[in-house]
Amino acid sequence: MTRYLLVSRSAEYETRLRRLFRARMQTLPGEYLTFGVDEAVDRVRKTPAIALLGPLLTLGETKALSAGLAEQYPGIGVVVVREQRSDLEDWVEEVGMHAVLSPEATDAATQSLLARLDDWLVTSGRAEAPEPTTDVGDPDDDGTTISLVDLLKAPPSKTPAAPPASAAEEPSREASVEPAEPEWTLPDVGGVRTEVIAVAAPKGGQGKTTLAVNLATGLAEVAPNSVVLIDADLQFGDIANVLDLVATRGLAEAVDAADDEVLIKTQLIRHSDDFFVIPAPRSPELADVIDPQRMGALIDRLATMFRYVVIDTTPGLGEHTLTALEHATDGIFVTSLTVASLRALRTEFELLVTLGLLPQNRHIVLNAVEKNTGLVVADAEPIIGAAPDVIVPRSSGVLLAANAGVPLIHNDPRDPAAKAVRTLVQRIEPAAYPTRRRIHRRRRSNEPQ
Structure with a gap:
């Protein structure tokens, strides 16, 4: 009882x-x-x-x-x-x-x-x-x-x-013995055409930014100039830094232009890998001026302009993250192989199911997996309530690519983590196979050659 x-x-x-x-x-x-x-x-x-x-x-x-x-x-x-x-x-x-x-x-x-x-x-x-x-x-x-x-x-x-x-005179609330409650299982979802992909994690430091960047990069291989990456980690988003871009404008300006397609295009920053970026607000306090409804309107407008809209969200389930998930066709949920992170992801799923905000297409990524940590991959499913879809091993290549300002799947496609991330890209677009012309290692623009 x-x-x-x-x-x-x-x-x-x-x-x-x-x-x-x-x-x-x-x-x-x-x-x-x-x-x-x-x-x-x-x-x-x-x-x-x-x-x-x-x-x-x-x-x-x-x-x-x-x-x-x-x-x-x-x-x-x-x-x-x-x-x-x-x-x-x-x-x-x-x-x-x-x-x-x-x-x-x-x-x-x-x-x-x-x-x-x-x-x-x-x-x-x-x-x-x-x-x-x-x-x-x-x-x-x-x-x-x-x-x-x-x-x-x-x-x-x-x-x-x-x-x-x-x-x-009143029957006791606990007079009857109820059967044991079954283990919670994440409900199945129906597939729809992918258009808007929200990358989410219940905690920070899970690697969702790396996945969002590489997902946009991989999708742009088959849909060049038809992918836009939004950095909606409002206070401390760093996609511009990871991609070695100079952010002269950001999400705050793009949200203001949500009603005008021409103005939206002026807020986009093009990356050399044939996709566009809307960086995070240039200052943390600008996060407070971004209205969630206006951000939702921007996402819907971008979905009519691009084949794929990829959104890197703020950790947790704040208003802006809920807005992104509400407008998303796909949700990529990222967690590490720790009890705290797995339990937090399960809690996040329970809340989204209760609120009816779980995207129609769901992808669970177990990130930075390594041996001898006390848990194995098989331990994740009973905690989360569903089996992980993609297992990404821990690799120093992730940090090397970020420091070089190059997406991981193009910096070193043979890296084990890069191969795992590629499988995630192919879950969205099966035709996204690597090509030699896309492989390019380079130094950051401000470093000596």
Whole structure:
């Protein structure tokens, strides 16, 4: 029976508590809070007795969640998961919590705290007794890394308090035992003609910019001058640097020209590999002036002008990334072979499925894969909910190509990573085979020959 609820942005902590409490723990990714506390609370599947809020939640989010859960589930116990810093008193005053738990607390201390709070909730009549289990920690462990906050005004009574009169007339929410929930699987999607390709990743540093650049390069081989690459990593996009281009204009100007095809053409920068680039805004603060709806209008307009529109997005699921995915026919989702990144990608997929924003064509890229890291490629599928489509090995050739200002697939087509990236290009356009005339290694223009 599900007994506890965890709302957190830490994939590592979520994985740890899932392993510790198994079927008794349901989790709600903190990313749902992007769409409001009510939306997050509505996603809770079963009635929890205790909610753990954190780590990595703000005071405002924790306060709103505590109030929302208390309204939806009267009597619920609230544990805030955070370090006990000097501002703890502010949290105690503003959040209706019952205990504070350090994210570094041992498994035994974590189990002990929840067992003690659970016992108080049962004896005070706030919750029903849990089903018998065999994996609860030692209740005598006082857990030195945790502290109970003095919000439990009344001490636990020796006998359970009588339930409210109305409770006897209403059926218990947990009276029936529900079957075990199946493993989450990413739903199948139907194929459509590729036009707009959004390259996305839940975290930064996954290699999506490299993939976006090489995808545009490969597609331009079969559709020269009919591919445009948009750097929509609004604050710190670096496609212009990777391609050794001088960015005299950027996405902010292109969005302003979204209604005029002639003006749009004046904002494009042509690359020598026969594709066009719209760089990121020239200054991070310009990101704030780019309206997501206007960016969506620009994407739609470019899709009528070019055969392929490739978009490098901002990590995560901000407004602009959601806009790009909403207008995309294809989504290329990039992750590394780490538990945190794989769990984050799964969370991203769950949100996109819920919002109905998963593109019709989906491609999962497992990037920078190397041996002896504790995980193998086969471990990715059960975490993500779908098998990776392209496996890209870690290679120094990626950095060498970026430093040379040349796309990887043209800098060294024999590099293992370049070959893997080429398979991604061919998933979009099977005719994109390498040709000798496209292979060119060169120095950056400002370096001595």
